Amino acid sequence: xxxxxxxxxxxxxxxxxxxxxxxxxxxxxxxxxxxxxxxxxxxxxxxxxxxxxxxxxxxxxxxxxxxxxxxxxxxxxxxxxxxxxxxxxxxxxxxxxxxxxxxxxxxxxxxxxxxxxxxxxxxxxxxxxxxxxxxxxxxxxxxxxxxxxxxxxxxxxxxxxxxxxxxxxxxxxxxxxxxxxxxxxxxxxxxxxxxxxxxxxxxxxxxxxxxxxxxxxxxxxxxxxxxxxxxxxxxxxxxxxxxxxxxxxxxxxxxxxxxxxxxxxxxxxxxxxxxxxxxxxxxxxxxxxxxxxxxxxxxxxxxxxxxxxxxxxxxxxxxxxxxxxxxxxxxxxxxxxxxxxxxxxxxxxxxxxxxxxxxxxxxxxxxxxxxxxxxxxxxxxxxxxxxxxxxxxxxxxxxxxxxxxxxxxxxxxxxxxxxxxxxxxxxxxxxxxxxxxxxxxxxxx
Numbered sequence: 001x002x003x004x005x006x007x008x009x010x011x012x013x014x015x016x017x018x019x020x021x022x023x024x025x026x027x028x029x030x031x032x033x034x035x036x037x038x039x040x041x042x043x044x045x046x047x048x049x050x051x052x053x054x055x056x057x058x059x060x061x062x063x064x065x066x067x068x069x070x071x072x073x074x075x076x077x078x079x080x081x082x083x084x085x086x087x088x089x090x091x092x093x094x095x096x097x098x099x100x101x102x103x104x105x106x107x108x109x110x111x112x113x114x115x116x117x118x119x120x121x122x123x124x125x126x127x128x129x130x131x132x133x134x135x136x137x138x139x140x141x142x143x144x145x146x147x148x149x150x151x152x153x154x155x156x157x158x159x160x161x162x163x164x165x166x167x168x169x170x171x172x173x174x175x176x177x178x179x180x181x182x183x184x185x186x187x188x189x190x191x192x193x194x195x196x197x198x199x200x201x202x203x204x205x206x207x208x209x210x211x212x213x214x215x216x217x218x219x220x221x222x223x224x225x226x227x228x229x230x231x232x233x234x235x236x237x238x239x240x241x242x243x244x245x246x247x248x249x250x251x252x253x254x255x256x257x258x259x260x261x262x263x264x265x266x267x268x269x270x271x272x273x274x275x276x277x278x279x280x281x282x283x284x285x286x287x288x289x290x291x292x293x294x295x296x297x298x299x300x301x302x303x304x305x306x307x308x309x310x311x312x313x314x315x316x317x318x319x320x321x322x323x324x325x326x327x328x329x330x331x332x333x334x335x336x337x338x339x340x341x342x343x344x345x346x347x348x349x350x351x352x353x354x355x356x357x358x359x360x361x362x363x364x365x366x367x368x369x370x371x372x373x374x375x376x377x378x379x380x381x382x383x384x385x386x387x388x389x390x391x392x393x394x395x396x397x398x399x400x401x402x403x404x405x406x407x408x409x410x411x412x413x414x415x416x417x418x419x420x421x422x423x424x425x426x427x428x429x430x431x432x433x434x435x436x437x438x439x440x441x442x443x444x445x
Contacts, residue, residue, distance in 0.1 A: 063106075069313035073151050075124045076110055076132075079143045082118055083353035089113040090223050091137045091145070098128050101154040109133075109145050114227040115356060117317070117349045126150040127265040136220070170262050226320045235378050242374040244424050248432045250391055250406040253277055256438055268333035275311070276335040278363060280441055282386060283328045284305050286361060289427040292384045293360050296418050310359035310379060311339060313346040320346050321379055323359040367391065373409045386431070387411035 082089060089111040096108040107119035108128065126148040133145045167394040221229075235241075256274050264272040276299040286293045286307055294303045307328040322342040324335065332405045345351050362379045367390035387410065412428045434440050 005096060023220070024392050027032050027258055033406065034165065042340070049157060059357060073127070073149055075122055075148050075150065076124065076144050077122055077146045077148060078119065079120055079139045079141050079145060079200060081141050082111065082113055083115070085238075086113045086115065086275055088138050088140045089141055091135055092117065092222075093135055094131060096128050096146075098130050099154060102126065111139060112223050114223050115353055116338065117224075118258050118352050120145050122146075122148055124148060124150055127152040127154050130334065161184065183416050198383060222317065228318050229381060230291065236381050239378050239383075240381065241378060241413050241426075242416045242421070243413045243423065244409055244428060246374070246410050246428045247411075248395065248408050248410055248435045250274075250408055250435070252437055253435055254391075264333070268336070270336045270340060272332065273336060273339070275339055275363070276332045277336050277388070277435060277438060279309050279311075279324065279339075279387060280332065281431045282309060282361060282363060283432040284434055284441065285427045286330070288430050289423050291419055291423050291429050292414065294418065295360075295383050297381075301418065304360050308358050308360050310362040310382070311342065311358075312362060312364040313343055315346050315349070317349070318352060319355060321353045321359065321362060322346060322351055325358075332396070362386070362394050365387065373411065375411060376415055377413060384414040384424075384427075386428075387413070 079089070090113075092110045092112040094109045097103055102122040102125065104107055104123065105121045105127045109120040109123050111118045111120060119393055129145050129147045129149045129152065133139060133143065139145070169253075253274065257274070258264070261272050264270075289302055290423050293307065294301050296302075306326060308329040309324045311324060312319060323347070324338045325332070327335065330338070342351070342355065345355065360382060361381065362376075362382055362385040364376050364385060365388040366374050366376075367388050370388050372392065373389055374387055376385045378385050389409045389411070391406045391408050393404045395402050396405045396407065398405070410428060410431065414424045
Protein backbone atom coordinates (compact mmCIF):
# COMPACT_ATOMS: atom_id res chain seq x y z
CA UNK A 1 0.00 0.00 0.00
CA UNK A 2 2.78 2.42 0.88
CA UNK A 3 4.55 1.65 -2.38
CA UNK A 4 1.42 2.46 -4.40
CA UNK A 5 1.01 5.79 -2.56
CA UNK A 6 4.69 6.68 -3.17
CA UNK A 7 4.32 5.73 -6.85
CA UNK A 8 1.27 7.98 -7.17
CA UNK A 9 3.06 10.89 -5.51
CA UNK A 10 6.02 10.42 -7.81
CA UNK A 11 3.79 10.47 -10.91
CA UNK A 12 2.05 13.66 -9.71
CA UNK A 13 5.40 15.35 -9.05
CA UNK A 14 6.66 14.29 -12.48
CA UNK A 15 3.52 15.73 -14.10
CA UNK A 16 3.96 19.00 -12.19
CA UNK A 17 7.58 19.11 -13.27
CA UNK A 18 6.67 18.65 -16.93
CA UNK A 19 4.09 21.41 -16.62
CA UNK A 20 6.73 23.65 -15.07
CA UNK A 21 9.08 22.88 -17.97
CA UNK A 22 6.43 23.89 -20.48
CA UNK A 23 5.68 27.12 -18.64
CA UNK A 24 9.38 28.09 -18.84
CA UNK A 25 9.99 27.38 -22.51
CA UNK A 26 10.45 31.12 -23.11
CA UNK A 27 13.87 31.00 -21.41
CA UNK A 28 15.38 28.50 -23.81
CA UNK A 29 17.64 31.18 -25.29
CA UNK A 30 18.46 32.63 -21.86
CA UNK A 31 21.36 30.22 -21.43
CA UNK A 32 22.18 26.66 -22.39
CA UNK A 33 21.41 23.87 -22.05
CA UNK A 34 17.96 23.63 -20.41
CA UNK A 35 19.03 20.60 -18.43
CA UNK A 36 21.67 22.78 -16.76
CA UNK A 37 19.01 25.30 -15.69
CA UNK A 38 16.46 22.95 -14.08
CA UNK A 39 17.30 20.15 -11.66
CA UNK A 40 16.60 16.56 -12.62
CA UNK A 41 13.06 15.20 -12.20
CA UNK A 42 14.07 13.13 -9.23
CA UNK A 43 15.14 16.30 -7.42
CA UNK A 44 12.15 18.47 -8.30
CA UNK A 45 10.71 18.10 -4.81
CA UNK A 46 13.15 20.88 -3.85
CA UNK A 47 12.72 23.34 -6.71
CA UNK A 48 14.74 26.46 -6.14
CA UNK A 49 15.78 29.58 -8.07
CA UNK A 50 18.40 27.43 -9.83
CA UNK A 51 15.89 26.98 -12.65
CA UNK A 52 16.50 30.63 -13.59
CA UNK A 53 20.29 30.72 -13.56
CA UNK A 54 23.29 28.63 -14.50
CA UNK A 55 24.91 26.93 -11.49
CA UNK A 56 28.04 28.72 -10.28
CA UNK A 57 27.44 31.57 -12.75
CA UNK A 58 28.29 35.18 -12.03
CA UNK A 59 25.18 37.26 -11.11
CA UNK A 60 26.01 39.48 -14.08
CA UNK A 61 26.78 36.68 -16.51
CA UNK A 62 23.13 36.15 -17.44
CA UNK A 63 22.67 39.77 -18.51
CA UNK A 64 24.72 39.13 -21.64
CA UNK A 65 22.16 36.56 -22.80
CA UNK A 66 19.22 37.36 -25.08
CA UNK A 67 15.65 37.14 -23.80
CA UNK A 68 13.22 35.29 -26.12
CA UNK A 69 9.42 35.33 -26.25
CA UNK A 70 7.14 32.28 -26.46
CA UNK A 71 7.64 31.94 -30.21
CA UNK A 72 11.36 32.79 -30.10
CA UNK A 73 10.95 35.83 -32.36
CA UNK A 74 11.45 38.68 -29.89
CA UNK A 75 14.67 39.39 -28.02
CA UNK A 76 15.45 42.11 -25.51
CA UNK A 77 18.61 44.20 -25.42
CA UNK A 78 19.74 44.84 -21.84
CA UNK A 79 22.43 46.91 -20.15
CA UNK A 80 25.61 44.81 -19.80
CA UNK A 81 27.87 44.45 -16.77
CA UNK A 82 29.68 47.79 -16.41
CA UNK A 83 32.57 46.96 -14.06
CA UNK A 84 33.19 45.99 -10.46
CA UNK A 85 33.03 49.58 -9.15
CA UNK A 86 30.24 50.84 -11.46
CA UNK A 87 26.70 50.19 -10.26
CA UNK A 88 24.66 52.39 -12.58
CA UNK A 89 24.87 54.75 -15.51
CA UNK A 90 22.90 57.23 -17.58
CA UNK A 91 21.38 56.32 -20.93
CA UNK A 92 23.14 58.99 -22.98
CA UNK A 93 21.66 58.41 -26.43
CA UNK A 94 20.21 55.86 -28.81
CA UNK A 95 22.21 55.01 -31.92
CA UNK A 96 19.19 53.34 -33.55
CA UNK A 97 15.47 54.07 -33.71
CA UNK A 98 12.40 51.82 -34.02
CA UNK A 99 12.21 50.23 -37.44
CA UNK A 100 15.98 50.21 -38.00
CA UNK A 101 17.76 47.02 -38.97
CA UNK A 102 20.55 45.90 -36.61
CA UNK A 103 23.07 43.08 -36.75
CA UNK A 104 24.19 40.88 -33.89
CA UNK A 105 26.52 42.72 -31.47
CA UNK A 106 25.83 46.05 -33.21
CA UNK A 107 25.61 48.97 -30.71
CA UNK A 108 22.12 50.41 -30.37
CA UNK A 109 22.62 52.71 -27.36
CA UNK A 110 25.35 54.24 -25.20
CA UNK A 111 25.50 54.24 -21.40
CA UNK A 112 27.54 56.99 -19.77
CA UNK A 113 29.09 56.09 -16.42
CA UNK A 114 31.35 57.93 -14.03
CA UNK A 115 34.42 56.62 -15.84
CA UNK A 116 33.68 55.31 -19.34
CA UNK A 117 31.01 55.13 -22.02
CA UNK A 118 29.61 51.63 -22.58
CA UNK A 119 27.73 50.37 -25.62
CA UNK A 120 24.51 48.35 -25.41
CA UNK A 121 24.73 45.80 -28.21
CA UNK A 122 21.95 43.93 -29.97
CA UNK A 123 21.97 40.24 -28.92
CA UNK A 124 20.55 39.07 -32.27
CA UNK A 125 20.15 40.35 -35.81
CA UNK A 126 16.73 41.82 -36.48
CA UNK A 127 14.63 44.99 -36.48
CA UNK A 128 14.12 47.24 -33.47
CA UNK A 129 10.45 46.96 -32.57
CA UNK A 130 10.37 49.51 -29.77
CA UNK A 131 12.56 51.30 -27.25
CA UNK A 132 11.74 50.59 -23.63
CA UNK A 133 14.01 53.06 -21.83
CA UNK A 134 14.39 56.78 -22.53
CA UNK A 135 17.42 58.99 -22.93
CA UNK A 136 18.53 60.42 -19.60
CA UNK A 137 17.26 57.44 -17.57
CA UNK A 138 19.47 55.97 -14.85
CA UNK A 139 19.99 52.30 -15.65
CA UNK A 140 21.68 49.34 -13.97
CA UNK A 141 23.08 46.08 -15.35
CA UNK A 142 20.18 44.02 -16.67
CA UNK A 143 17.85 46.94 -17.41
CA UNK A 144 15.85 46.35 -20.59
CA UNK A 145 16.55 48.94 -23.28
CA UNK A 146 14.89 47.75 -26.48
CA UNK A 147 12.88 44.90 -28.00
CA UNK A 148 14.16 43.43 -31.25
CA UNK A 149 12.15 41.30 -33.67
CA UNK A 150 14.19 38.74 -35.59
CA UNK A 151 11.59 38.24 -38.36
CA UNK A 152 10.26 41.79 -38.91
CA UNK A 153 11.26 43.80 -41.95
CA UNK A 154 12.85 47.24 -41.61
CA UNK A 155 10.50 50.17 -41.98
CA UNK A 156 10.38 51.59 -45.49
CA UNK A 157 10.02 55.23 -46.30
CA UNK A 158 6.71 55.67 -48.11
CA UNK A 159 6.71 58.37 -50.73
CA UNK A 160 3.42 60.05 -51.45
CA UNK A 161 2.27 59.48 -55.05
CA UNK A 162 3.04 62.40 -57.29
CA UNK A 163 0.27 64.40 -58.75
CA UNK A 164 -0.77 63.95 -62.35
CA UNK A 165 1.81 65.21 -64.77
CA UNK A 166 -0.75 66.94 -66.97
CA UNK A 167 -1.84 70.05 -65.19
CA UNK A 168 -5.53 70.77 -65.15
CA UNK A 169 -6.70 73.70 -67.13
CA UNK A 170 -7.09 76.45 -64.70
CA UNK A 171 -9.81 78.96 -65.15
CA UNK A 172 -8.76 82.56 -65.34
CA UNK A 173 -8.78 84.24 -61.98
CA UNK A 174 -11.83 86.23 -61.17
CA UNK A 175 -11.27 89.90 -60.81
CA UNK A 176 -13.18 91.29 -57.92
CA UNK A 177 -14.36 94.83 -58.09
CA UNK A 178 -13.27 96.93 -55.21
CA UNK A 179 -16.16 98.68 -53.51
CA UNK A 180 -16.05 102.39 -53.50
CA UNK A 181 -15.07 103.83 -50.17
CA UNK A 182 -16.28 107.24 -49.24
CA UNK A 183 -13.68 109.51 -47.79
CA UNK A 184 -14.29 110.49 -44.20
CA UNK A 185 -14.28 114.18 -43.39
CA UNK A 186 -11.06 115.52 -42.02
CA UNK A 187 -10.98 115.91 -38.25
CA UNK A 188 -8.51 118.24 -36.64
CA UNK A 189 -6.29 116.43 -34.11
CA UNK A 190 -6.74 117.51 -30.51
CA UNK A 191 -4.11 119.72 -29.05
CA UNK A 192 -1.72 117.69 -26.92
CA UNK A 193 -0.22 119.04 -23.76
CA UNK A 194 3.47 118.82 -23.03
CA UNK A 195 4.33 115.61 -21.13
CA UNK A 196 5.01 115.99 -17.47
CA UNK A 197 8.54 115.12 -16.30
CA UNK A 198 8.69 111.48 -15.15
CA UNK A 199 10.18 110.45 -11.86
CA UNK A 200 13.72 109.08 -12.03
CA UNK A 201 14.03 105.27 -12.31
CA UNK A 202 14.42 103.40 -9.07
CA UNK A 203 17.18 101.26 -10.63
CA UNK A 204 20.56 102.61 -9.69
CA UNK A 205 22.91 103.18 -12.63
CA UNK A 206 25.56 101.17 -10.73
CA UNK A 207 23.43 97.98 -10.78
CA UNK A 208 24.48 95.55 -13.55
CA UNK A 209 22.01 94.89 -16.33
CA UNK A 210 21.75 91.09 -16.54
CA UNK A 211 21.02 89.45 -19.89
CA UNK A 212 17.55 87.96 -20.31
CA UNK A 213 17.01 84.34 -19.39
CA UNK A 214 15.99 83.54 -22.97
CA UNK A 215 19.65 83.88 -23.98
CA UNK A 216 20.79 81.15 -21.56
CA UNK A 217 20.72 77.37 -21.91
CA UNK A 218 20.57 74.92 -19.02
CA UNK A 219 21.64 71.34 -19.79
CA UNK A 220 22.33 68.36 -17.48
CA UNK A 221 25.98 67.84 -16.59
CA UNK A 222 27.36 64.57 -18.02
CA UNK A 223 28.29 61.93 -15.48
CA UNK A 224 31.92 61.93 -16.59
CA UNK A 225 32.15 65.69 -16.04
CA UNK A 226 30.54 65.28 -12.59
CA UNK A 227 33.11 62.64 -11.71
CA UNK A 228 35.98 64.84 -12.89
CA UNK A 229 34.63 67.80 -10.90
CA UNK A 230 34.26 65.76 -7.72
CA UNK A 231 37.73 64.22 -7.99
CA UNK A 232 39.41 67.58 -8.62
CA UNK A 233 37.64 69.13 -5.65
CA UNK A 234 38.49 66.16 -3.46
CA UNK A 235 42.11 66.55 -4.52
CA UNK A 236 42.14 70.19 -3.47
CA UNK A 237 40.47 69.41 -0.16
CA UNK A 238 42.74 66.43 0.67
CA UNK A 239 46.26 67.25 -0.46
CA UNK A 240 48.61 69.97 0.73
CA UNK A 241 49.59 70.78 -2.85
CA UNK A 242 52.72 72.67 -3.72
CA UNK A 243 54.21 73.23 -7.18
CA UNK A 244 57.86 73.61 -8.09
CA UNK A 245 59.15 74.65 -11.54
CA UNK A 246 62.17 74.16 -13.71
CA UNK A 247 63.05 74.60 -17.37
CA UNK A 248 64.65 72.15 -19.73
CA UNK A 249 66.67 72.66 -22.91
CA UNK A 250 65.16 70.39 -25.58
CA UNK A 251 68.04 70.75 -28.08
CA UNK A 252 69.67 67.34 -27.60
CA UNK A 253 66.42 65.40 -27.37
CA UNK A 254 65.02 67.01 -30.51
CA UNK A 255 68.28 66.29 -32.35
CA UNK A 256 68.17 62.65 -31.22
CA UNK A 257 64.62 62.38 -32.46
CA UNK A 258 65.49 63.97 -35.80
CA UNK A 259 68.51 61.72 -36.37
CA UNK A 260 66.80 58.39 -35.68
CA UNK A 261 63.08 58.93 -36.37
CA UNK A 262 63.13 57.17 -39.78
CA UNK A 263 65.07 54.15 -38.53
CA UNK A 264 62.84 53.99 -35.46
CA UNK A 265 59.68 53.84 -37.59
CA UNK A 266 61.21 51.25 -39.90
CA UNK A 267 62.11 48.90 -37.05
CA UNK A 268 59.27 49.42 -34.59
CA UNK A 269 56.41 50.61 -36.79
CA UNK A 270 55.67 53.61 -34.60
CA UNK A 271 56.90 57.20 -34.57
CA UNK A 272 59.39 58.37 -31.97
CA UNK A 273 57.77 61.11 -29.92
CA UNK A 274 58.76 63.18 -26.95
CA UNK A 275 56.45 61.47 -24.46
CA UNK A 276 58.43 58.24 -24.39
CA UNK A 277 61.56 60.09 -23.28
CA UNK A 278 59.67 61.95 -20.55
CA UNK A 279 58.13 58.69 -19.34
CA UNK A 280 61.59 57.10 -19.16
CA UNK A 281 62.91 60.19 -17.38
CA UNK A 282 60.02 60.05 -14.90
CA UNK A 283 60.70 56.36 -14.25
CA UNK A 284 64.36 57.14 -13.52
CA UNK A 285 63.38 60.01 -11.21
CA UNK A 286 60.83 57.86 -9.38
CA UNK A 287 63.45 55.19 -8.80
CA UNK A 288 65.87 57.81 -7.44
CA UNK A 289 63.18 59.39 -5.24
CA UNK A 290 60.81 56.54 -4.25
CA UNK A 291 58.86 58.79 -1.88
CA UNK A 292 57.30 60.48 -4.91
CA UNK A 293 55.93 57.09 -5.97
CA UNK A 294 54.47 56.45 -2.53
CA UNK A 295 51.06 57.42 -1.12
CA UNK A 296 49.54 58.12 2.29
CA UNK A 297 46.93 55.61 3.47
CA UNK A 298 45.52 56.58 6.83
CA UNK A 299 48.41 56.52 9.28
CA UNK A 300 50.64 54.51 6.93
CA UNK A 301 52.82 55.22 3.91
CA UNK A 302 52.57 52.73 1.04
CA UNK A 303 55.77 52.43 -1.01
CA UNK A 304 55.09 50.97 -4.43
CA UNK A 305 57.94 49.03 -6.03
CA UNK A 306 56.46 49.30 -9.50
CA UNK A 307 55.80 52.25 -11.81
CA UNK A 308 52.44 52.65 -13.55
CA UNK A 309 52.42 55.99 -15.36
CA UNK A 310 49.07 57.66 -16.02
CA UNK A 311 48.95 59.83 -19.15
CA UNK A 312 46.31 62.57 -19.22
CA UNK A 313 44.38 62.62 -22.51
CA UNK A 314 41.84 65.30 -23.38
CA UNK A 315 38.73 64.12 -25.25
CA UNK A 316 35.52 65.77 -26.38
CA UNK A 317 33.74 64.35 -23.33
CA UNK A 318 36.35 65.32 -20.77
CA UNK A 319 39.77 64.48 -19.40
CA UNK A 320 40.63 60.80 -19.05
CA UNK A 321 43.80 59.33 -17.55
CA UNK A 322 44.64 55.86 -18.93
CA UNK A 323 47.57 53.97 -17.41
CA UNK A 324 50.76 52.55 -18.93
CA UNK A 325 51.42 49.44 -16.84
CA UNK A 326 54.93 48.53 -15.68
CA UNK A 327 56.54 51.46 -17.45
CA UNK A 328 59.80 50.68 -15.65
CA UNK A 329 60.15 47.49 -17.72
CA UNK A 330 59.43 49.09 -21.11
CA UNK A 331 61.72 50.53 -23.76
CA UNK A 332 61.01 53.57 -25.92
CA UNK A 333 59.13 51.61 -28.58
CA UNK A 334 56.87 49.83 -26.06
CA UNK A 335 55.98 53.14 -24.43
CA UNK A 336 55.18 54.81 -27.77
CA UNK A 337 52.97 51.89 -28.80
CA UNK A 338 51.18 51.94 -25.46
CA UNK A 339 50.55 55.69 -25.63
CA UNK A 340 49.26 55.49 -29.21
CA UNK A 341 46.94 52.63 -28.35
CA UNK A 342 45.49 54.39 -25.31
CA UNK A 343 45.08 57.69 -27.18
CA UNK A 344 43.24 55.94 -29.99
CA UNK A 345 40.90 54.18 -27.58
CA UNK A 346 40.29 57.45 -25.72
CA UNK A 347 39.31 59.33 -28.88
CA UNK A 348 37.01 56.48 -29.93
CA UNK A 349 35.44 56.28 -26.47
CA UNK A 350 36.58 52.67 -26.14
CA UNK A 351 38.54 52.92 -22.88
CA UNK A 352 37.58 50.33 -20.29
CA UNK A 353 37.65 50.53 -16.51
CA UNK A 354 40.83 48.46 -16.45
CA UNK A 355 42.58 50.95 -18.76
CA UNK A 356 42.19 53.72 -16.17
CA UNK A 357 42.45 51.84 -12.89
CA UNK A 358 45.52 52.34 -10.72
CA UNK A 359 48.50 54.47 -11.64
CA UNK A 360 51.30 55.68 -9.37
CA UNK A 361 52.33 58.89 -11.17
CA UNK A 362 50.73 61.13 -13.81
CA UNK A 363 52.17 63.10 -16.73
CA UNK A 364 50.04 65.84 -18.27
CA UNK A 365 51.17 67.50 -21.51
CA UNK A 366 49.43 70.84 -21.80
CA UNK A 367 51.97 71.88 -24.39
CA UNK A 368 49.96 70.23 -27.16
CA UNK A 369 47.37 72.98 -26.63
CA UNK A 370 49.97 75.76 -26.44
CA UNK A 371 50.13 76.12 -22.66
CA UNK A 372 53.31 77.93 -21.60
CA UNK A 373 53.11 77.23 -17.86
CA UNK A 374 50.54 75.84 -15.42
CA UNK A 375 50.10 74.22 -12.01
CA UNK A 376 48.59 70.74 -12.51
CA UNK A 377 46.35 69.13 -9.89
CA UNK A 378 47.25 65.78 -8.34
CA UNK A 379 45.28 62.77 -9.54
CA UNK A 380 44.13 60.83 -6.41
CA UNK A 381 45.30 58.49 -4.96
CA UNK A 382 48.72 59.50 -6.28
CA UNK A 383 51.10 61.94 -4.64
CA UNK A 384 52.54 63.94 -7.55
CA UNK A 385 51.95 64.98 -11.15
CA UNK A 386 54.34 66.30 -13.82
CA UNK A 387 53.18 69.05 -16.14
CA UNK A 388 54.80 69.46 -19.57
CA UNK A 389 54.35 72.63 -21.61
CA UNK A 390 54.95 74.08 -25.04
CA UNK A 391 58.44 74.34 -26.55
CA UNK A 392 59.39 77.96 -27.21
CA UNK A 393 62.59 79.47 -28.61
CA UNK A 394 64.05 81.63 -25.84
CA UNK A 395 67.43 83.32 -25.34
CA UNK A 396 69.59 81.41 -22.87
CA UNK A 397 73.22 81.72 -21.79
CA UNK A 398 75.37 78.77 -22.96
CA UNK A 399 79.08 78.88 -22.09
CA UNK A 400 78.94 82.65 -21.80
CA UNK A 401 77.11 83.13 -25.10
CA UNK A 402 73.49 84.14 -25.55
CA UNK A 403 71.80 81.61 -27.82
CA UNK A 404 68.26 80.87 -28.94
CA UNK A 405 67.30 77.44 -27.66
CA UNK A 406 64.04 75.41 -27.65
CA UNK A 407 63.00 75.59 -24.00
CA UNK A 408 60.18 73.97 -22.05
CA UNK A 409 58.90 74.77 -18.58
CA UNK A 410 58.29 71.77 -16.30
CA UNK A 411 55.99 71.86 -13.28
CA UNK A 412 55.80 69.28 -10.50
CA UNK A 413 52.82 69.45 -8.14
CA UNK A 414 53.26 67.22 -5.11
CA UNK A 415 51.62 66.38 -1.78
CA UNK A 416 53.64 68.36 0.74
CA UNK A 417 52.32 66.20 3.59
CA UNK A 418 54.45 63.34 2.24
CA UNK A 419 57.09 64.88 -0.02
CA UNK A 420 59.46 67.59 1.16
CA UNK A 421 60.75 70.33 -1.09
CA UNK A 422 64.19 68.76 -1.21
CA UNK A 423 62.91 65.50 -2.72
CA UNK A 424 60.63 67.38 -5.12
CA UNK A 425 63.47 69.56 -6.43
CA UNK A 426 65.81 66.56 -6.80
CA UNK A 427 63.07 64.68 -8.65
CA UNK A 428 62.47 67.50 -11.14
CA UNK A 429 66.21 68.05 -11.51
CA UNK A 430 66.66 64.39 -12.47
CA UNK A 431 64.05 64.71 -15.21
CA UNK A 432 65.80 67.83 -16.49
CA UNK A 433 69.19 66.08 -16.59
CA UNK A 434 67.87 63.03 -18.45
CA UNK A 435 65.92 65.04 -21.03
CA UNK A 436 68.82 67.39 -21.73
CA UNK A 437 71.25 64.46 -22.08
CA UNK A 438 69.41 61.18 -22.91
CA UNK A 439 72.74 59.31 -22.84
CA UNK A 440 72.38 59.23 -19.05
CA UNK A 441 69.67 56.59 -19.46
CA UNK A 442 72.05 54.35 -21.39
CA UNK A 443 74.86 54.75 -18.84
CA UNK A 444 72.52 54.84 -15.80
CA UNK A 445 74.18 57.95 -14.38
